[in-house]
Amino acid sequence: MIIKNYVVNDMYEAMVLIKKELGNDAVIVSKREVRQRGFWGVFKKKMIEVTAATEVVSQNGSGITKRTTPSVPQHDVIQEVAVQQQESKATVDLKEEMQQIKSIVQKLVERADSPSGKESMETIRQTMVEMDFHSVVIEDFEKYCKEKSLSSNDINKSILCEFLNDRFENNVRVEDVGGRIRTFIGPTGVGKTTTxxxxxxxxxxVNQKKIGLITIDTYRIGAVEQLRIYANILGVPVKVVFSPEDLPEAIEQFKDKDLIFIDSTGRSHRNIHQLNELKSYLEQCENIKIYLVASMVTKNIDFVRTIDNYKKIGFDSLILTKFDETYSAGNILNASYFTDKPISYLCKGQVVPDDIENAKKETLLKYIWGEV
Ligand SMILES: Nc1nc2c(ncn2[C@@H]2O[C@H](COP(=O)(O)OP(=O)(O)OP(=O)(O)O)[C@@H](O)[C@H]2O)c(=O)[nH]1
Ligand SMILES: [Mg+2]
Known part of the structure; x- marks a missing residue:
């Protein structure tokens, strides 16, 4: 029987020493806390004294049978303990790392299998949101994919392009609706007067037409002056109308004109009272073409509500402005889901008269493609 004491920092250190010196069959007989001598007793360190015993004769064959003095770890043993502790910590770290790598690989495999690894519906939906498509258009795209029995793995930008092409071809109308008398209505600041x-x-x-300008915008300070400035530059007459009943008379006075343009006060689509007031002006006129001017910068929800609410007045055509101020051309298609009226012109800057052109499908499509 060999009995040996070890004064060590922790049980792990003790186990390593016992195993090394007494072998695998050694048993721990006792364990107690002891204090190391400290500086003036202040820095006393807590240690453990472990007593171990074994039946087996030790390696050096001394056959010691008495309780030995506490064994303080030898330098090489300390090093080994430190190495083993480090190794053990490294093993734990490695295990954790392996676990992390496993879960990352697992996620990657899942992603590759799932639609998001390619261009899932969620990614395409996000693209459509960025292009400012109304939720009705996005829902229609989802329906389109279902009808084509496309699995989520098949949904990508080319499918979106295909869909936009299809809806554009079938739903979007472009036409110059003309008209001898034309009025321009719409929300504030969208570019009615400039258009x-x-x-x-x-x-x-260019066309050498005789023009007459009328404004019913006596609401906004400076509105009449703004139109007069353009009229003076062009050398065309302007009439200011203060009440609905006076409008037919003003139009009559321009009977020699080829074209009459009527400017109106900008009205919020949310103000039904103001929309009705505007309507009362337009009801006075026959054979008038009404152009709803709407800005491409308006976010889709307000844009489609503008179209919806201005339907109460009625309009023949759309003019889309401020193409130069946005990268999101969703409103081109949004419009077609809320009205069957055509788009007549698109405006792309402040310069008079250059920054306007007749709406053409190719041009409008390009604005949408630009985004896709
Ligand atoms: N960037 C850009 N600015 C434009 C466009 N059309 C008009 N504007 C500018 O938008 C501002 C408002 O234009 P207006 O023509 O006064 O707009 P409005 O609809 O008559 O405004 P209200 O009469 O106040 O309702 C002006 O600074 C115009 O120069 C366009 O296509 N692009
Ligand atoms: Mg104006």
Whole structure:
């Protein structure tokens, strides 16, 4: 029987020493806490004294049968303990790392299998949101994919392009609705007066048409002056109308004109009272073409509500402005889900008369493609 004491820092250290010196069959007989001598007793360190015993004769064959003095770990043993502790910590770290790698690989495999690894419906939906498509258009795209029995793995940008092409071809209308008397209505600041100036300039200067301008916008300070400035530059007359009943008379006074452009006050689509007031003006006129001017910068929800609410007044055509101020051309298609009226013009800057053109499908498509 060999009995040996070990004063060690922890049980792990003790186990390593016992195993090394007494072999695998050694048993721990006792364990107690002891204090190491410290500096003035202040820095006393807590240690453990472990007593171990074994039946087996030790390696050196001394056959010691008495309780030995506490064994303080030898330098090489300390090193070995430190190495083994480090190794053990490294093993734990390695295991953790392996676990992390396993879960990352697992996720990657799942992603590759799932649609998001390619261009899932969720990614395409996000693209459509960024392009400012209304939720109705996005839902229609999802329906389109279902009808084509496309699995989520098949949904990618080319499918979106295919869908946009299809809806564009079938739903979007472009047409210059013309009209001798034309009025321009729409929300505030969308470019009604500027669009009138652009169109009137082109008609007067390029097509040599006789033009008459009328404004019913006596609400906004400076509105009449704004139109007068354009009229003076073009050398065309302007009439200001203060009440609905006076409008037919003003139009009558322009009976010698080829074209009459009527400017109106910008009205929020949310103000039904103001929309009705505007309607009361337009009801006075016959054979008038009403152009709803809407800005591409308007976010889709307000854009489609504008179209919806202006239906109460009624309009013949759309003019889309401020193409130069946005990268999201979703409103082109959004419009077609809420009205069957065509788009007549698109405006792409502040310059009068240059920044306007007749709406063409190719041009409009390009604005959408730009995003896809
Ligand atoms: N970037 C850009 N600005 C435009 C466009 N059309 C008009 N604008 C500018 O938008 C601002 C408002 O234009 P207006 O023509 O006064 O707009 P409006 O609809 O008549 O405004 P209200 O009469 O106040 O309702 C002006 O600074 C115009 O120069 C366009 O296509 N692109
Ligand atoms: Mg105006």
């Amino acid at each position: 009138i100036a652009k169109l009137a300039s082109n008609e007067a200067l």
